[in-house]
Amino acid sequence: MHVKNDEEMKLEPLSRDDILRGFIFITSIFLIFFSFSSDDKTTGIFALSISILFLTLLFVKGPICVEPNYLFERYADNFGFYLDNAEDYLCKSFDAKKKSEKVLVGVAFNFLLVMLFVLPIDLLFQHLTRDENSLLLYQQFLTWVIYIIESAFGIEVYIRGENSTILSYTEIIDMEIVAECTGLHETVFLSLLILCFRGVKPMVRAKWAIYAVIFIFVENLIRIISGYYLIILYDFSTWDKFHYFWWHTGQYALIMGIFVFWVMTVAGKPENKSIKKNFIR
Structure with a gap:
């Protein structure tokens, strides 16, 4: 849908799926930080792998998979x-x-x-x-x-x-x-x-x-x-x-x-x- 500048439109609140996607995304970022800060290499690599899995399910293939642009636009x-x-x-x-x-x-x-x-x-x-x-x-x-x-x-x-x-x-x-x-x-x-x-x-x-x-x-x-x-x-x-x-x-x-x-x-x-x-x- 093409939207013009200052065009009046109804705001669609975040759905439960959108909130879940946001939670998964934030969790993935946290897991990346946790993996970098881990003093155990195995634990760090495991946390990084889980983060990559979450991001894959979120943006590549999964039940609530969406394009990054959609998620960022919804929250923006x-x-x-x-x-x-x-x-x-x-x-x-x-x-x-x-x-x-x-x-x-x-x-x-x-x-x-x-x-x-x-x-x-x-x-x-x-x-x-x-x-x-x-x-x-x-x-x-x-x-x-x-x-x-x-x-x-x-x-x-x-x-x-x-x-x-x-x-x-x-x-x-x-x-x-x-x-x-x-x-x-x-x-x-x-x-x-x-x-x-x-x-x-x-x-x-x-x-x-x-x-x-x-x-x-x-x-x-x-x-x-x-x-x-x-x-x-x-x-x-x-x-x-x-x-x-x-x-x-x-x-x-x-x-x-x-x-x-x-x-x-x-x-x-x-x-x-x-x-x-x-x-x-």
Whole structure:
């Protein structure tokens, strides 16, 4: 069904199947987090397998299988109904009558919602993963990937340690991949920034959130692997200063720069904007 901007239409509440699908999706995400944070490899792989099974039943083949676009649109419409009402209330409160004034209030409201939703989740995630080995399965996976890449470049390196997360070199000091080295904190932050930005089609947001995951993964690999060359070409203190700066400042400056660039380029394209629906109950 083709819907025009501001066309009045009746809001269809979430059905029991839609609520069940949402529950399965959230459970799958939780199981992925649980698998990454498990200190037992068998348990972690089992949890990840269950998560993949749930997502397969939800989006590929199963009794309540639907296309991702349908599920995201249904939840976007229902949550959007209440958020649009809140935005209209703010426009009336600030006496925003002109189109430019309403756009300004809408953008401010959008960024406020993003921060109110994203920051608490990001802080909670950082709190839950504050221990050095709180993402052990993913740490081991990342260590293995770095080992494969560096070995292909001719670097003499091997994996050691009780948890198999230490990269041992013949030419420089050993490097341990702890939870904060995985880049998952930054991945969660950037992905949520994109997913929570209203006014953009849900599938466009989902697609670019996946791109964000891939980008942070590659950027994090480059950051870690480049540490070897920084120490070889310069010294440990140079690498340590760069590592400290990038960890505390550079990484999040890059993320916010990417997010603003995404808002200005991708989110601003007319074909990517979601259709403004005027729902009635």
